[in-house]
Amino acid sequence: MQRIGEIKEPLYGYTQEIVMVPIDKLEVIEIQRKPSQYHVRRLSESMRKVGFVAPLIAIRRENHDKLIVIDGQHRLLAAKNMGIEQLPCIIVPDKFANELMEFNIEKSMTLREKCYVALNVYRIILNEKPDIKEDDTEVMDAIEFPYFITLGLAYEEKQRFFGSAYETIMKRLDWFFNMPIKDAYEKRKERAKLLMDLDDLAREAVQKVQEMGINHPFLYKEIISFCNPIGRRRKIEESFDEVMADGDTESESGKSCEGTRKDKRTQVL
Template sequence: MVLAALPIELVEPTPFQRNLSETHVRKLEAVIGKIGRFLDPIIAVRTPKPDHAAKYWTPNGNHRLSAMRTLGAKSIVAIVVPEPSAAYQILALNTEKAHNLREKALEVIHMYKELAQLDAATEDNYALEFEEPAFITLGLCYEERPRFSGGAYHPVLKRVEEFLKKPLHIAMSIRQQRAKSVLALDDLIVEQVEALKAKGLASPYLKSFVVARVNPIRFRPKDAPPLSFDEALDRMSQATAKFNPDKIKMDDLAKSGGVSDDSE
């Protein structure tokens, strides 16, 4: 590794990063401008695309890079890492601003698609980069439905998903089918949520409440064999079809916690 001042026009964020937070960028601009110095080097690797205008990617410095550009900087201090694989370790490296679930899942699926073109490595080979297998499936769901309430399903998927021991380009079709299953379940859940709203029940936790009620793992004995993804989704779909909104009272909602349906 070397510490270098790179021409700022030659540095770009990795193409699979989350969107910039304008609020965070403005704060960085104010602090850097007030101090008059840039004291937090970004990480940079050489881009794997030689014909690309930018020669370096940063997996963890997009906000700082944007702030420095706005402030008119001609160069940016970076720790240049020789291993190209560092570009894909974005979740482990990113310390600028905590990711929410949507951001994590979308970054993972964007990395997944990029890596699938590089070699025949399997999902578990990239466990560090992907962090959780559930993020892969959720990322596909978010791509299909940007306002998808992934937080309601994450606790279940986290328990039943595992990294597939198949090359990424082959495993992708399995992931796409799993995402379709989750979205199909979400359609059923939404119908029950609307039925609860029609009863006059109002809460930002309605979807999380229904998902928790049909979660087959919630009260499953600890010594019971683990459910597979397909088993869990099948049971949830069946339970959702049997869910009776007429039996739900406001007190039931008040007693439940969970993730707000709009928290992401």
Template sequence: MAAKKKVSKKKSAAKKKTKKKAVRKKKTGKLAPRKEQRGLKAEQVVLPLDDNAVAPLIDEIQAVGGAAIGAYREPLSGRPVVMAVLPFKAVQPTPFQRDLSPTHVKRLAEKIEESGSFLDPLIVVRGDDGSLWTPNGRHRLAAAKMLGLRQITALVSPDEELAFRILALNTEKAHNLKDRSLEVIRMAHSLAESKPRAKEVDYSAEFEAPELLTLGMIYSQNKRFAGGAYSPMLKKLDRFSERTLRVSLREREAQAARLQEIDVQVKKIIEKLKARGFKSPYLRNYVVARINPVRFHRAKKGDTTPPMSVSAALTRMASAAKKFNLDSVKPGELALVAAMSGGEGS
């Protein structure tokens, strides 16, 4: 009986151990919910209009013909913010936002007209020249102009750096690669002018990903560039530079020029493949993958060191493009690229 009890206890312990393993959550890298509460209490958020923290900002608002409606401390950071109405003409979009979409502006204006309300205030900060900038309201501003609005509502912040951080919060409407790249490169050029000693790596959070800077260089000249085909290679190799923005941007400009030269060769290969009867929309993805020197590289866990420099990779790609063997292309390989691309042809 004692032996049976021991076996039973062992089985019970094994079951409990298995159960614990089953309920153990995998590490996903996602931000876990905090147990403790953060931020200000309600009474700490309220800020009188005559408070020294917002008085200079309210003077600026009044100077452009606007009016302060109220003030408060942002609940998370405690930074002061002024709720105001501003003359439409007093606000300009930051120069590094994505390009204006006339279709989106027209649709937005129609919906505002239908609802009879301009309910979504713009975020507004001081610009480099002392004017008022909105880093996230270009389309709403254009819609207000279309509707002939005299005044718009805005949340005005004295935190000028918010103009560069706001894009990281723009997650509601996913930007495509071109939009994101153009926003980032315009922001980088603006910062390089206003802060010549700033290092590229210091703005890694604002820029989101280093390859966007290089691709942004190209998109600034060629909006039809197929950046999606080259992005996987750049992601594996590109890193933020420790050099100043002015220097790093010159280096990226050179890389962008080389990448465009490679794309010219890729286009020639694609035309030759089409002449042989290959009509897949994934031809560019296939050709670029074939000449990508780090196509099969898999980084070890925790290793962030690139296998080679971007410059070295571009040299290899250019050489591989010149030696590309058309006879080696098989229809089955194209089908595999199509499946791996997830329907994103170029």
């Protein structure tokens, strides 16, 4: 690694080091979302025209022989495709890593991507501080919404999981636990399993409604909304498990989601 120089950050005054780094001494931070191959190809075409003009942003970590890239995943992959052997990097203090992750958002993330990133951040904290309370300010500052973790676990286990259909319910029910994060993680796995079971039931309901001659792109979400036990109530006294058990019963019985729809098709449409 060749040191080029350093600059003083103009707002807070900390030092940013400028270096040239062999490409095999760079790796992407583990909480980054999955890369877009389309974006990589587009950047490769741009590099063919103007070269590599935007330095990567990276951090150093103790006992790690590579720099961790926190901004520039797609540029790094495109540079590898172009056969570039070393890249310019700006090294910033490790403590800014989580805040600087927002630089990686070239487009708005989908719910699945948000959950993927949040789950990886959560697991880093879990591995480093297994006894920290899940509702500790350190965890709450790092995770935008706790339900991202629950949905992330479901997405991870079931690729076709329709997480966005449950977001409205989860946002109102799924809060940070007042328990060690190692125990909270197990509770979230149980909740994710419950959501996946509900997803199976909802897909069965979709199939039965379609057999009645009703079909449109939002049918799944309409069924989840119609079976939602809490509806639009402002005050929810039931626990997460109680509400989900009610939703499970309604989906499985089909009384609300199938029989009612048969008489009131306009509510589906």
